[in-house]
Amino acid sequence: MLFFKKKKAEPKRPLGLYIHIPFCVQKCKYCDFLSAPADDAVKKRYADALCKEIAGYKELTKEYELATIYFGGGTPSVLDVSLIEQILDAVKRSFFVDMAAAEVTLEVNPGTASFEKLKRYKELGINRLSIGVQSAKDNELAVLGRIHSFEDAKKTVLWARDAGFDNISLDLMSALPGQSLEDYKENVEEILALNPEHISSYSLIVEEGTPFYSQYAEGMPKESELPDEETDRTMYAYTKERLAQAGYHRYEISNYAKPGYESRHNSSYWIGTEYLGIGLGASSLFTNARYHNETDLLTYMEEAEAGKDVRREIERLVQEEQMEEFMILGLRMMCGISRAEFQKRFGKPIETVYGSAIKKLERQGLLVIQGDVIALTDAGIDVSNQVFVEFVPEEFVRR
Numbered sequence: 001m002l003f004f005k006k007k008k009a010e011p012k013r014p015l016g017l018y019i020h021i022p023f024c025v026q027k028c029k030y031c032d033f034l035s036a037p038a039d040d041a042v043k044k045r046y047a048d049a050l051c052k053e054i055a056g057y058k059e060l061t062k063e064y065e066l067a068t069i070y071f072g073g074g075t076p077s078v079l080d081v082s083l084i085e086q087i088l089d090a091v092k093r094s095f096f097v098d099m100a101a102a103e104v105t106l107e108v109n110p111g112t113a114s115f116e117k118l119k120r121y122k123e124l125g126i127n128r129l130s131i132g133v134q135s136a137k138d139n140e141l142a143v144l145g146r147i148h149s150f151e152d153a154k155k156t157v158l159w160a161r162d163a164g165f166d167n168i169s170l171d172l173m174s175a176l177p178g179q180s181l182e183d184y185k186e187n188v189e190e191i192l193a194l195n196p197e198h199i200s201s202y203s204l205i206v207e208e209g210t211p212f213y214s215q216y217a218e219g220m221p222k223e224s225e226l227p228d229e230e231t232d233r234t235m236y237a238y239t240k241e242r243l244a245q246a247g248y249h250r251y252e253i254s255n256y257a258k259p260g261y262e263s264r265h266n267s268s269y270w271i272g273t274e275y276l277g278i279g280l281g282a283s284s285l286f287t288n289a290r291y292h293n294e295t296d297l298l299t300y301m302e303e304a305e306a307g308k309d310v311r312r313e314i315e316r317l318v319q320e321e322q323m324e325e326f327m328i329l330g331l332r333m334m335c336g337i338s339r340a341e342f343q344k345r346f347g348k349p350i351e352t353v354y355g356s357a358i359k360k361l362e363r364q365g366l367l368v369i370q371g372d373v374i375a376l377t378d379a380g381i382d383v384s385n386q387v388f389v390e391f392v393p394e395e396f397v398r399r
């Protein structure tokens with residue numbers, strides 16, 4: 001009798017999935033993300049278009065399994081829950097995913113939350129919420145143009161706990177107009193009192209094209225209302241120190257977590273796992289190509305509905321670019337990069353490519369080498385952009 005040995009299934013490759021929801025109740029004054037208000041008919045049409053785009057990936061991703069799903073925006077929580085359900089159903093039809101094992105995150109704006117909504121998210125398999133609190137002071141929230149109060153944010157966190165969420169991230173902003181160091185310290189205490197598992201902390205950046213730009217940018221009137229650079233740096237240093245005391249470790253330049261609650265989705269960007277971005281303007285890194293989706297809403301919806309390719313600017317990454325990304329994204333993580341991993345991926349020792357840059361940064365006290373690991377020092381984190389430039393080929397650096 002002949003016995004045929006069953007071929008062992010190849011393990012699938014991990015893949016991250018980002019789903020962009022480009023709608024908000026109103027535009028915040030500092031925001032340059034691809035988002036805008038829209039009516040219910042547009043939201044429904046967009047969800048249908050997303051599902052079409054998702055279906056188009058079924059054949060291409062047979063070798064992969066989703067490790068993470070991330071609904072970002074915009075404001076994903078502005079969508080009716082039935083649309084989130086529709087999108088997740090499309091994801092489950094097209095990708096291999098074990099919803100119990102995957103990290104499934106949804107960004108929530110406290111001004112759009114309710115207990116019933118959060119409970120439904122949990123039932124749908126969403127297991128992590130990222131809540132945009134930003135500040136604990138209503139006057140600061142009003143200056144930012146946020147649609148919610150701090151009381152709304154607190155209620156949202158309580159509802160999330162009642163709905164069964166045990167993995168919650170809160171966003172906190174610093175260096176806000178008119179904000180003193182004491183104000184910021186009070187905000188940090190209020191955030192800690194909510195006991196989240198994860199905190200993302202960012203200082204306000206005045207981006208061109210936002211209402212804040214004309215109000216606060218260099219040379220514009222009212223510039224003095226923004227905290228000066230020294231206060232900004234002090235807030236930054238305080239965040240790290242106070243959060244460490246409270247049991248949150250910094251695992252990336254702007255992100256802090258209790259042990260075991262680091263964002264798996266965001267970490268996958270920094271360690272170079274492949275990811276697909278679905279929806280308006282979303283970016284992907286897939287099969288060594290980087291690309292961005294169409295950024296015009298109507299064009300995106302029409303083309304996705306017609307089953308056309310909505311990808312734009314498809315750029316095949318040559319090895320130099322892959323190495324550059326490995327260094328720059330990997331060094332954002334406090335655990336640093338592995339020399340052995342570099343050798344494995346690129347077939348050569350890291351020193352043969354970046355030896356002189358590494359030595360120079362080590363001499364300057366900005367990088368530290370410990371066995372296999374190369375990581376930023378505290379001083380290196382403070383000037384991380386200056387460090388990263390050392391790994392970019394000279395022809396791309398505008399000096």
Ligand code: SF4
Binds near residue numbers: 026028073075
């Ligand atoms: S809620 Fe977020 S995405 Fe929407 S406008 Fe405000 S900052 Fe931008």
